[in-house]
Amino acid sequence: MREDAPQREHSLREVFNGLRWMVRSGSPWRMMPNDLPPWQTIHQQTMRWIEAHCFEAMAHDLRAIVRLALGKNEEPTATIYDSRTVQSTPESGDRAGYDGYKRRKGSKVHIAVDTLGHLLALKVTPANEQDRDQVGELTKAVQKATGENVEVAYVDQGYTGAKPAEQAAAHAVRLEVVKLAEAKRGFVLLPRRWVVERSFGWAARFRRLARDYERLETTFAGFHWLAFAGLMLHNLFQSA
Numbered sequence: 569m570r571e572d573a574p575q576r577e578h579s580l581r582e583v584f585n586g587l588r589w590m591v592r593s594g595s596p597w598r599m600m601p602n603d604l605p606p607w608q609t610i611h612q613q614t615m616r617w618i619e620a621h622c623f624e625a626m627a628h629d630l631r632a633i634v635r636l637a638l639g640k641n642e643e644p645t646a647t648i649y650d651s652r653t654v655q656s657t658p659e660s661g662d663r664a665g666y667d668g669y670k671r672r673k674g675s676k677v678h679i680a681v682d683t684l685g686h687l688l689a690l691k692v693t694p695a696n697e698q699d700r701d702q703v704g705e706l707t708k709a710v711q712k713a714t715g716e717n718v719e720v721a722y723v724d725q726g727y728t729g730a731k732p733a734e735q736a737a738a739h740a741v742r743l744e745v746v747k748l749a750e751a752k753r754g755f756v757l758l759p760r761r762w763v764v765e766r767s768f769g770w771a772a773r774f775r776r777l778a779r780d781y782e783r784l785e786t787t788f789a790g791f792h793w794l795a796f797a798g799l800m801l802h803n804l805f806q807s808a
Contacts, residue, residue: 578605586610588798591791594775618790627793628713630800631686637804643717644682647710647741649703650724650764651678653695660780660788665694675780675788678702680710680721683760685767687796688713692785699726703743704735711739722746722760770799 586604590597597607604610617623632642656664656674666673676697680689689709691702703721710718720742723732728745736743746761771777774795782788 578609580613583610583613587614587794591774591776591794592798594778594781614790615787618786623790623793623797627687627797627800630797630804631682631688634686634800634803635682635684638684640684643714644684644688645717645719646683646722646760647680647688647718647720648683648722648760648764649678649680649699649706649727650761650768651676651699651702651726652768653677654777655779656695657779657781659783663694663785664780665696667695670695675785677788677792678706679764679767679792680706681764681767683763685763685770686800687767687793688718690789690792692789699723700729700732703727703732704738707736707739707741711741716740720744724761767796771795 582605586600586607587610589595589604590600590610597611600607600610635644636642653667653670653672653676654674655672660675664674665676667676672695674695676693676695676699678691678693678699679687681687689706691705691709693702703723707718707721710721716739718741721736722744723746725745725747727743733743771792774791776791777788777795780788782791
């Protein structure tokens with residue numbers, strides 16, 4: 569920067585607080601309260617943070633701290649994969665796909681979590697993309713985040729087949745399909761699989777994530793990382 573460049577008018581902490589409020593409440597950028605920094609300032613800084621993968625790095629560091637605080641190893645050896653389809657909006661319409669199974673047009677959020685439900689990897693695709701086709705990229709991201717420490721990934725029957733198993737095996741991960749009981753009646757709590765469903769429930773508390781309001785998939789993914797980082801901060805201070 570030049571010596572005569574304008575200096576910062578708003579603290580980064582206030583900018584970060586404004587971003588957290590927006591993601592939690594689901595407010596449009598231009599309707600942010602006046603006691604927060606201007607929305608243009610928060611939006612501009614948010615795009616810088618997302619481009620630098622700041623929220624992703626924050627979530628990985630916090631996950632390690634939470635695990636150590638609970639007496640677990642810093643990095644997990646098991647992960648759980650799943651996806652959810654998020655309704656599209658006019659802003660995201662150009663990249664939305666149609667999920668025939670759920671009969672919904674929008675984006676599909678593919679996530680990998682550890683056995684505590686904390687985020688390890690995430691990918692946003694059009695809703696018509698198959699879950700099994702994302703195993704390779706998800707597993708690669710998981711191993712990068714954990715230092716090649718994960719050994720097994722638990723998935724539902726949507727990941728059945730030789731191709732996803734081979735994609736996971738290419739990164740030294742064994743894919744284990746958790747099947748429904750043959751005589752299912754009512755709600756059944758599936759072993760291991762319920763953890764990722766709870767993670768989606770946590771994300772649903774953030775109204776900005778209830779629908780895909782973002783023009784860019786990188787922004788939508790970045791807000792997910794921010795939400796999970798906030799959840800882990802809350803857990804740490806609550807247990808302190």
